[in-house]
Amino acid sequence: MADPSRKPDVFQAIADPTRRQLLSMLGEREMPVTVISGHFPMSRTAVSKHLRILADAGLVKERKVGRETRYRLEPEPLLELKRWLAYYERYWDNKLLALQRFVEGDETDGTIALVAPEEDGTRTAE
Amino acid sequence: MADPSRKPDVFQAIADPTRRQLLSMLGEREMPVTVISGHFPMSRTAVSKHLRILADAGLVKERKVGRETRYRLEPEPLLELKRWLAYYERYWDNKLLALQRFVEGDETDGTIALVAPEEDGTRTAE
DNA sequence: TTGACATGAAACCTTTTGGTTTCATATAAT
DNA sequence: ATTATATGAAACCAAAAGGTTTCATGTCAA
Incomplete structure (x- = not known):
């Protein structure tokens, strides 16, 4: 992340279609701004x-290479979104909840939020 | 959904913390506006x-009961978000992808997007 | 060294967003 | 019938978002 003073809201960051397009573009290979x-x-x-907004949300990382700045995807903050979404899975599917928990509990830190922690999915001060 | 002329963007809808709070509040029980x-x-x-914005995105449904309008969660549109997110799971975890697909393929319509369909996750015209 | 390229910062503009207060309408209660 | 309650629509407003053009700076190439 660049500057912690700028709000790193991942929900806000992915709200814009252009930024979602950017993320999908920077998934595989890093690219300079002009390209x-x-x-x-x-x-x-x-x-x-x-790109700055995505960087502030931690969703992309920049790397200076000579005179160009290359950006690439940093998927980790999407885990917050996944956690938020996990809470609502119980509303459209109950019978697969146990397996889902097993799978996701192994790939995250194990704290899948089945009770919404902050009521709105934000991490105000942690 | 209310009026199809208003854009039903689920990404936009959940971008606001107040609206996320609303969703978590309307999960279990329906409630009238004043409450x-x-x-x-x-x-x-x-x-x-x-609530109107959430309704336009299909995330809540309204029901008139006497003089009050009660709202309740409608989780189905969150599947679009889940599909979008599923594409990026491969970036933070590869080894569990197969099982993940199995689980999610059983609870959705089976078309988990492993290649981003519109590059940005929007369903412009379908 | 001089010039072209790559980029971010700054100033500015327009539209959207999130909020307000006021008003109109429908239903319930007395 | 009259009054109180529940709600959405309308008009309005300030701030944020998304875009532009211009300018400054750093790096590469001749």
């Missing part, structure tokens, strides 16, 4: 600002 | 507008 912005119908600066 | 808004530090009208 990335070539795929979007907006200015390079606008794309740069979206 | 709901009693839990929030804003006007009843403001809460009502949030």
